[in-house]
Amino acid sequence: MLNIEISQIKVIAAKEFRDRIRNRWVIAVAIIFTAFALAIAYFGSAQQGEVGLRNIEVTIASLVSLVIYLIPLIALILGYDAIVGERERGSLDLLLSMPITRLELLLGKFLGLSAALASATLAGFGLVGLLLAYQIDINALYHYIGFMVSAILLGMVFLSLAVMVSVISKDRARASGGAISVWFLFVLVYDLLLLGILVLSGGSFGEELFPLLLLLNPADIFRILNIFSMEDIKVFYGLATVFPTSLSSPWLLGSVMITWIIMPLTVALWRFK
Amino acid sequence: MFKYYGQVLAVDGVTLTVHKGETLGLIGHNGAGKSTLFKMMLGLTPPTTGEISINSTSVHGNNFRELRRSIGYLPENVVFYDNLTGLETLQFFASLKGCERDKCLPLLEKVGLAHAATRRVDGYSKGMRQRLGFAQALLGKPRILFLDEPTTGLDPEGIREFYSILHELNSQSVTVVITSHILSEIQERVQRLAVLKSGKLHALGTVQELRESVDLPLIIRVRQQCPDSALQAILQGIALDELTMADNTATIRCHRAQKMEVLRRLGSLGDALEDVIVKEPTLEDVFLGYAG
Numbered sequence: 001m002l003n004i005e006i007s008q009i010k011v012i013a014a015k016e017f018r019d020r021i022r023n024r025w026v027i028a029v030a031i032i033f034t035a036f037a038l039a040i041a042y043f044g045s046a047q048q049g050e051v052g053l054r055n056i057e058v059t060i061a062s063l064v065s066l067v068i069y070l071i072p073l074i075a076l077i078l079g080y081d082a083i084v085g086e087r088e089r090g091s092l093d094l095l096l097s098m099p100i101t102r103l104e105l106l107l108g109k110f111l112g113l114s115a116a117l118a119s120a121t122l123a124g125f126g127l128v129g130l131l132l133a134y135q136i137d138i139n140a141l142y143h144y145i146g147f148m149v150s151a152i153l154l155g156m157v158f159l160s161l162a163v164m165v166s167v168i169s170k171d172r173a174r175a176s177g178g179a180i181s182v183w184f185l186f187v188l189v190y191d192l193l194l195l196g197i198l199v200l201s202g203g204s205f206g207e208e209l210f211p212l213l214l215l216l217n218p219a220d221i222f223r224i225l226n227i228f229s230m231e232d233i234k235v236f237y238g239l240a241t242v243f244p245t246s247l248s249s250p251w252l253l254g255s256v257m258i259t260w261i262i263m264p265l266t267v268a269l270w271r272f273k
Numbered sequence: 274m275f276k277y278y279g280q281v282l283a284v285d286g287v288t289l290t291v292h293k294g295e296t297l298g299l300i301g302h303n304g305a306g307k308s309t310l311f312k313m314m315l316g317l318t319p320p321t322t323g324e325i326s327i328n329s330t331s332v333h334g335n336n337f338r339e340l341r342r343s344i345g346y347l348p349e350n351v352v353f354y355d356n357l358t359g360l361e362t363l364q365f366f367a368s369l370k371g372c373e374r375d376k377c378l379p380l381l382e383k384v385g386l387a388h389a390a391t392r393r394v395d396g397y398s399k400g401m402r403q404r405l406g407f408a409q410a411l412l413g414k415p416r417i418l419f420l421d422e423p424t425t426g427l428d429p430e431g432i433r434e435f436y437s438i439l440h441e442l443n444s445q446s447v448t449v450v451i452t453s454h455i456l457s458e459i460q461e462r463v464q465r466l467a468v469l470k471s472g473k474l475h476a477l478g479t480v481q482e483l484r485e486s487v488d489l490p491l492i493i494r495v496r497q498q499c500p501d502s503a504l505q506a507i508l509q510g511i512a513l514d515e516l517t518m519a520d521n522t523a524t525i526r527c528h529r530a531q532k533m534e535v536l537r538r539l540g541s542l543g544d545a546l547e548d549v550i551v552k553e554p555t556l557e558d559v560f561l562g563y564a565g
Contacts, residue, residue: 003335011368019356090352094409097315097348098369099341 008100012108013115020078020116026123029074033124036066041128056132056140060147063125064226067151068219072158072183075117079162080179082109083272084169102272110156110163110265117155121148143226146250150225150257157218157260158182164264167272190217211247218260225253274323276309276472283309284320285472294446296439298459301469307452308349310469311419314450315346327417342370345410349421349452351402355395359386359405362394363412372413384408385434399426407435418442420451424458436462456557489554490514491532493525499545507538521547 020026040062083106086092095105129144136144161182169175194213214220247253276284284306291297301307312318314325316332325332327340353362363377381387384404389397397405403426410418424432439449439462453459460466460480468476468483476483497504501518508516508525511534515526527535532551539546 003338005338007371008369011365015365019354022356090348090350091354093312093317093348094346094351094366095369096317097341097344097346098366099338099371100369 003101004104005100008104009108009111012100012105013112016082016109016112017115020113025078026116026120029117029120030123030127032070033120034127036070037063037125037128038131040066041132056136056144059132060143060226063147064223067147067154068222069187071117071121071151071155072187072219075155075158076162076165076179076183078113078117079110079159080166080169080175081172082113082163083166083268084172084175085166088172103269106163106167106265106269106272110159113159113163114152114156117159118152121152121155125151147226150222150254153254153257153261154218154222157257157264158186160261160264160268164268164271167268186217186219191220215247215256218257221253221257221260224248225250225257274310274313274320274325276306276313276318277321278309283472284313287469287472287474289467289474289477291448291450293448294443295465296443296449296451296463298463298466299450299452299469300454300456300459300466301475305469306472307469308421309472311346311421311450311452315344315419316341342372342413343416345412345415345418347406347410347418347420347423350425351406351409353394353402353405356393358391358393359397359401360390362405363408366409367412370413376412377408380408380411381405383411383438385431400428400431403427404431407438411438415447417448418450420449422452422454424453424455432458457555460555484554485529487554488528489558490526490528491554492552493527493532493535493539494548494550494552495523495525495539495546496521496548497523497539497542497545498547499542503545504542507541508535511535511538 041059083092086095096102125148129141129148132144133141162179165178165182166175169178194210198210214224274284274287275282287306287310289310299307299310309318313320314327314332316325316337319333327344330336330340332340354365357365359381360377363380364374367374367377378387378390381390384407386401386404386408389401394402394405403423407420407423410420424435427435439451443449451459451463463480465477465479466483467474476486478486495504498521501523504518504523505516511527511531513525513527513531513535515524517524525535536549536551539549
């Protein structure tokens with residue numbers, strides 16, 4: 001039997017969100033995003049021998065490469081403290097003595113932090129999007145919006161992983177170590193391993209299996225989500241280019257992302273005793 | 274109830290009934306199982322074996338929300354969020370408890386924090402945090418209060434105010450379970466005491482019952498104007514633990530059963546008897562006798 005009171009989730013989420021607005025976390029991250037996005041939009045075409053706000057597709061491709069490192073890191077830093085911090089400071093018992101279930105507490109924390117990260121993402125990249133808007137066609141605008149939505153999803157996946165790490169860890173030091181390990185694994189190590197296997201097997205390593213292995217990494221899914229619309233710049237995307245079009249429906253990939261959001265939260269709930 | 278943490282037995286076969294409207298004091302050394310017992314009574318952690326219910330509703334059942342709304346809890350060394358003000362803190366918990374937020378300011382007034390309502394909690398002293406914690410426990414007019422070391426960090430004035438609020442609640446038949454390490458402080462304020470020792474319920478009863486059951490020796494101090502030998506002669510035949518005499522003052526240690534006999538015989542000294550002081554064992558003595 002599922003016994004959920006939405007109002008309790010809202011109270012927790014609102015507090016988390018308001019905390020991040022107040023301590024200027026949201027504005028600081030938004031400024032970082034804006035600065036990077038502007039720099040990339042302006043200098044992104046330098047390889048083609050030009051600078052200035054020109055090619056939206058190249059801009060998105062460069063932004064994807066940036067976001068794939070930055071957003072997981074920011075999300076993990078934002079979320080690793082969520083539960084273990086309350087436990088270590090000693091405020092968790094009082095919170096749990098309220099008429100609230102652990103599921104509501106986890107969801108409230110997760111959604112509040114997600115709202116903070118999504119606001120920073122929308123504000124930061126949205127501002128640059130507005131600057132670009134006057135010179136790009138409707139199709140490119142659509143891609144840019146897709147990029148922002150997928151960036152938010154990517155952030156939520158890593159927030160979910162961070163909350164899981166936060167529940168499992170005994171103390172904050174371990175949680176931060178765990179969060180950094182998650183980042184290294186998904187953002188750096190995983191692709192290198194796949195690439196290594198691909199090279200070692202002389203490219204013969206299962207063409208069927210390989211795309212599925214990419215789906216096991218949310219960072220790769222994010223990359224794939226932002227590539228197929230732009231045939232001419234596939235070269236920017238490395239590994240993701242071996243992905244078959246049969247699996248590249250944005251809806252399918254989006255669903256995999258959402259599964260990636262739900263799974264760590266489920267583990268977190270299970271371990272949260 | 275039994276509670277294991279891994280191999281460690283934290284609560285060892287405790288059976289306890291708290292009556293409606295009573296104030297029950299829970300005493301025991303650190304690690305005796307008080308906080309574990311509290312957490313189980315609140316439903317924060319389930320007992321390994323056993324069952325806890327409040328008004329015949331299990332604390333782990335489907336009605337836990339309703340139950341929790343009727344409970345106020347002040348944890349030991351309460352911790353709040355430093356970035357919120359006192360009023361915001363209270364409003365946050367009020368929202369979770371589903372009670373009206375406009376009751377928060379009057380509650381802060383009640384615990385003497387109205388002047389600091391809009392100040393951030395990180396600037397609060399230990400005593401102020403404790404007052405805020407108490408206000409939090411009082412949110413939504415609880416029928417049951419669990420207070421873990423509630424007067425830690427309070428100055429004597431604060432302690433007096435705390436007990437006067439508690440007394441007021443008691444008269445509204447709010448049930449209170451309270452722990453304290455200052456025994457002399459709670460012994461006059463609780464109806465019954467439960468003594469925990471190594472996870473076991475070591476004793477349970479009124480202060481008077483506990484005193485009698487341990488039968489600690491009383492001390493009777495006598496000032497008299499007759500020779501020491503006369504006093505010795507009078508007390509002849511009574512089993513005393515100790516009798517010392519100096520400068521017309523005698524100190525007698527004896528058990529409760531001998532108390533009245535000693536006093537009767539002292540009475541026969543007539544005018545030579547100047548003063549008698551009977552010192553009953555304090556709760557500290559009882560506590561040490563049990564839990565020490």
